[in-house]
Amino acid sequence: MADERLPGFRRLPPKHRALYMAVAAVVIVGGILFAYYANYGLDRATSSDRARSDKNAEKTVDREQPAFVSTITPRDYEQDMPEAVVILLDRPLTATEQAALTALSGGNKSKVWAFMKPLGGRIVEYTSYLQIALEDGHEMPRGKAQSFNLNLNSDRGAGLTINAMTAVKDACSAPAAQTLIDIPPAGSNPRPGLLWDMTGGTADQPEGPYVLDEGESQGKQYFRHNAIDLGNGQSNMAFRVQPQVSDQTCKWHINASYTDTTGPHTQRIPTGTATITTEAVPQNPAQYFGWVISQGWGCIGQMSQQGCKATKTLERTHSERPA
Structure with a gap:
């Protein structure tokens, strides 16, 4: 199972296996952090546009109602x-x-x-x-x-x-x-x-x-x-x-x-x-x-x-x- 996800892992010496695992963990954690901060940055960058769009949508829905009954x-x-x-x-x-x-x-x-x-x-x-x-x-x-x-x-x-x-x-x-x-x-x-x-x-x-x-x-x-x-x-x-x-x-x-x-x-x-x-x-x-x-x-x-x-x-x- 390890060889399928980490090719050659079982043939490595124990020290190299530990290093391999550490590098893999760093890469995974780094990827997660990068995805989080990228998404956070994108959310911050587009928040004004989304708020403006939501407000315009609310106004449109509001105006679709009869002015008064x-x-x-x-x-x-x-x-x-x-x-x-x-x-x-x-x-x-x-x-x-x-x-x-x-x-x-x-x-x-x-x-x-x-x-x-x-x-x-x-x-x-x-x-x-x-x-x-x-x-x-x-x-x-x-x-x-x-x-x-x-x-x-x-x-x-x-x-x-x-x-x-x-x-x-x-x-x-x-x-x-x-x-x-x-x-x-x-x-x-x-x-x-x-x-x-x-x-x-x-x-x-x-x-x-x-x-x-x-x-x-x-x-x-x-x-x-x-x-x-x-x-x-x-x-x-x-x-x-x-x-x-x-x-x-x-x-x-x-x-x-x-x-x-x-x-x-x-x-x-x-x-x-x-x-x-x-x-x-x-x-x-x-x-x-x-x-x-x-x-x-x-x-x-x-x-x-x-x-x-x-x-x-x-x-x-x-x-x-x-x-």
């Missing part, structure tokens, strides 16, 4: 019912459903909503209770809104700043609801949040968003005075958005402008081709149920007068009340 959720009306609402339905109520509705008190909006929601009802909120001075002299629109919650979050390691949001109308059309249940305001303030004036049709440019929260910022253009910082460990941002329409139901989206280390960009909310629908209230629905305080329900349109004690009062005041 937007989540749109409707308001939870079971937990947070507005002071005044309109409930819309795409079909007329049957006689049995009308009787069940008019047996309820319109002062208890939660019970009315609990009855209408399973039938396919949608809530539209009154918003123009007080005239707020909006920036640039823009007048508070007279209309109604379907509020939603907008949550923005980013998992990126690098920070980014959203410095503008623009509402874009994709399509607008006349409202299609056939039944309208109206529980009007009794003197409430606008809900806090961000207001977009979406009144008019597709050709009418949306205005906003304006701040509705009480305080010095109320009525100001939000992004003229604020920005949203995301990523780099920043907390998520949550807003209540009130897109306000008048006589047109509109499908729309938001273009959010942001900047990061690579420059300016735009991201669509919601992503892809999805849109946000904000529904307008029809002026002449097939069925109109209006709650008159201290009197009860008034009923106008294609239905019986069962349970409708305030129809005459409603007929006198309905045309005078702003839409």
Whole structure:
């Protein structure tokens, strides 16, 4: 075995064998040390390049993630019912459903909503209770809104700043609801949040968003005075958005402008081709149920007068009340 690895080793005198072994050991140890220090030197020489390459790779992977994730959720009306609402339905109520509705008190909006929601009802909120001075002299629109919650979050390691949001109308059309249940305001303030004036049709440019929260910022253009910082460990941002329409139901989206280390960009909310629908209230629905305080329900349109004690009062005041 020794002759195979060390040729002629067994034929050497003992002294020469010892010398042979010592030389072999020195060569082996020297080779190991040379390999170690060569590898150490190469590692030191290339460490900066490797660190730079790893950092660039991390940045590339980081930028492959969406700049931010937007989540749109409707308001939870079971937990947070507005002071005044309109409930819309795409079909007329049957006689049995009308009787069940008019047996309820319109002062208890939660019970009315609990009855209408399973039938396919949608809530539209009154918003123009007080005239707020909006920036640039823009007048508070007279209309109604379907509020939603907008949550923005980013998992990126690098920070980014959203410095503008623009509402874009994709399509607008006349409202299609056939039944309208109206529980009007009794003197409430606008809900806090961000207001977009979406009144008019597709050709009418949306205005906003304006701040509705009480305080010095109320009525100001939000992004003229604020920005949203995301990523780099920043907390998520949550807003209540009130897109306000008048006589047109509109499908729309938001273009959010942001900047990061690579420059300016735009991201669509919601992503892809999805849109946000904000529904307008029809002026002449097939069925109109209006709650008159201290009197009860008034009923106008294609239905019986069962349970409708305030129809005459409603007929006198309905045309005078702003839409």
